[in-house]
Amino acid sequence: MKFNKLAGLGIASVVLFSSVGSVIANSEVAEASFIFRRNRTTKVATKANAILASGNFVKQEKATNGRARIVSINGKRYLEFDRTFRSGEGPDVKIILHRNSNIPLNIKEGNYITLAPIKSFRGAQRYAIPENVNLADYKSVGIWCEEFNATFGYAPLQSTIATANSIKPIASGNFVKQEKATSGKATIVNINGKNYLEFDRAFSSGEGPDVKIILHRNSNIPLNIKEGNYITLAPIKSFKGAQRYAIPENVNLADYKSVGIWCEEFNATFGYASLQNV
Structure with missing residues (x-):
């Protein structure tokens, strides 16, 4: 009788953790996940991830808000915007990293690098940062219209972990x-x-x-x-x-x-x- 109860408990546990594994595998951002059940919290193991820098967007040419952060996930670096991100729209808009904390309306070649065309003017999104980019050279993230050389908005970046890259x-x-x-x-x-x-x-x-x-x-x-x-x-x-x-x-x-x-x-x-x- 006791054996049957233990067997049933084991099967239930396998089903529970298999379900959790599916949720984590489909999650866009690999962060520590928690299961809340009967006021007990079980932390699900994740790989070594870290937030390297972050900052809030401010307006330059157009209203821009939300938060940007640079993260390291399994040794690869990404720029992420949170779900509150919003920016005015325009043609040929790019995501850039800039050498200055405050990005001017019109930027000069050599002071920035382009990561990618913007994916969306609203909501959470992620951009890969090339391995050869030295993040110490860049102090802000910008939403930049290349066609008119106009910075819509930017986020000055502050390091969140002093020794993140050791x-x-x-x-x-x-x-x-x-x-x-x-x-x-x-x-x-x-x-x-x-x-x-x-x-x-x-x-x-x-x-x-x-x-x-x-x-x-x-x-x-x-x-x-x-x-x-x-x-x-x-x-x-x-x-x-x-x-x-x-x-x-x-x-x-x-x-x-x-x-x-x-x-x-x-x-x-x-x-x-x-x-x-x-």
Whole structure:
């Protein structure tokens, strides 16, 4: 008799938690869920998620309200608007991240990046943030009409978790010229256990074909480099501005003392940055 009761209870539990699992799987935002039954609260386990920054929308050209937040879900970052979000409508409206806390009515190229066309002028929505975007460079979210270069509204962002990304600088150095004028700063950082090479927004280099980002064993990289003294990280993404490159886990950073901008086609180092531990 007792066995039958226990068996019945076990089946009921399986049905209950299977139902809860379906609800969570279909939820748009993976946040901690709770089951309320007979005044008891059971927390359902979720993967490591975090709110990185948030802010309230204010009007610029058109009435805009609601709340924006940047979240990390399973290691990927998203911009989310809550269900109270509202904005005036218009043509060719984009979602942007801007370098300033207060976005002017008319914005200038180089001060922002476009995430995507707006999905809706009302309600909750989510936009993926590319992995190579350094969120430290951007201080606000904007609703921007590209056709008329008009900011409808924006939300200044405040960090909600000071150590959300656990960013630890490892080494850095300033670029110098070798073959072509090269300037700006390179930094190797560790973010949540992974190493990246970052260039700041002041980075600039002369252009050329088949240009690669390399790590070199010497502090000063010669004009022409020899095989075995360097590794290639990736083709260059841009000859100007902030950018990020993943460093493979099997790379021993202690073996490399500089970062180079190298044209493989002509074996010519455009510029390099000697790295110093920080």
